[in-house]
Amino acid sequence: MQYDNDTQLSLNLWGQSALTSHLQIEKLSIPDAEIIFYPNYFTEEESDEILQRLFIEVNWRQDKIKCYGKEIDLPRLTAWYGDTGKSYTYSNIAMNPIPWTPVLLFIKDRVEETAQISFNSVLINLYRNGKDSISWHSDDEPELGKYPIIYSVSFGGERKLKFRHKFNKILDKLELNLTNGSLLIMKDKTQEYWQHQIPKTSKPVMPRINLTFRVIK
Numbered sequence: 535m536q537y538d539n540d541t542q543l544s545l546n547l548w549g550q551s552a553l554t555s556h557l558q559i560e561k562l563s564i565p566d567a568e569i570i571f572y573p574n575y576f577t578e579e580e581s582d583e584i585l586q587r588l589f590i591e592v593n594w595r596q597d598k599i600k601c602y603g604k605e606i607d608l609p610r611l612t613a614w615y616g617d618t619g620k621s622y623t624y625s626n627i628a629m630n631p632i633p634w635t636p637v638l639l640f641i642k643d644r645v646e647e648t649a650q651i652s653f654n655s656v657l658i659n660l661y662r663n664g665k666d667s668i669s670w671h672s673d674d675e676p677e678l679g680k681y682p683i684i685y686s687v688s689f690g691g692e693r694k695l696k697f698r699h700k701f702n703k704i705l706d707k708l709e710l711n712l713t714n715g716s717l718l719i720m721k722d723k724t725q726e727y728w729q730h731q732i733p734k735t736s737k738p739v740m741p742r743i744n745l746t747f748r749v750i751k
């Protein structure tokens with residue numbers, strides 16, 4: 535796959551409306567959470583085009599975190615887009631959103647067909663290879679309110695998402711393969727009781743872009 539600026543994108547993303555009722559859907563029955571997974575929310579054709587466009591068009595940034603007093607690069611690139619005035623603090627990093635772009639609005643519209651609510655921001659992560667990751671955390675920042683509704687879409691290389699219960703250590707860890715074009719929904723008490731991570735992998739893996747649509751109060 536090529537990611538240069540001259541790439542001609544053949545698929546017309548605009549004006550497409552999807553009926554989501556035919557889609558394969560998996561509802562995970564685990565305690566203290568509501569997690570729903572659509573493995574093929576976007577078609578392969580759509581997903582490939584979206585991946586290329588995001589790769590080229592997103593204004594990626596390399597953030598740093600403090601680790602034992604040292605500044606180190608976050609193991610992924612990130613970007614924050616959304617309605618103006620909805621700033622957000624994530625891992626102690628203050629982010630001001632960049633205005634929505636056409637491809638982001640296309641994805642947001644499609645996701646909102648299922649969500650039936652309107653999202654005002656999206657955090658985007660680029661996992662360049664298997665060394666990129668996100669460590670155990672919950673999406674429980676105060677700006678997201680008591681029961682955050684997170685719609686998470688994935689494009690590109692398949693990665694594992696792991697869940698662990700914060701308090702009940704007897705419960706098994708849960709593992710999901712986040713496929714190209716998938717949609718994962720986390721709502722109700724999920725963030726209060728569970729943490730999630732994308733671990734590093736030594737297997738060769740294509741770049742992956744994940745978008746988590748959120749409502750900042």
Ligand SMILES: O=C(O)CCC(=O)C(=O)O
Binds near residue numbers: 657668695730744
């Ligand atoms: O890449 C993913 O699927 C997860 C990203 C995530 O958990 C986050 O951005 O909070």
Ligand SMILES: [Mn+2]
Binds near residue numbers: 671672673730
């Ligand atoms: Mn998260």
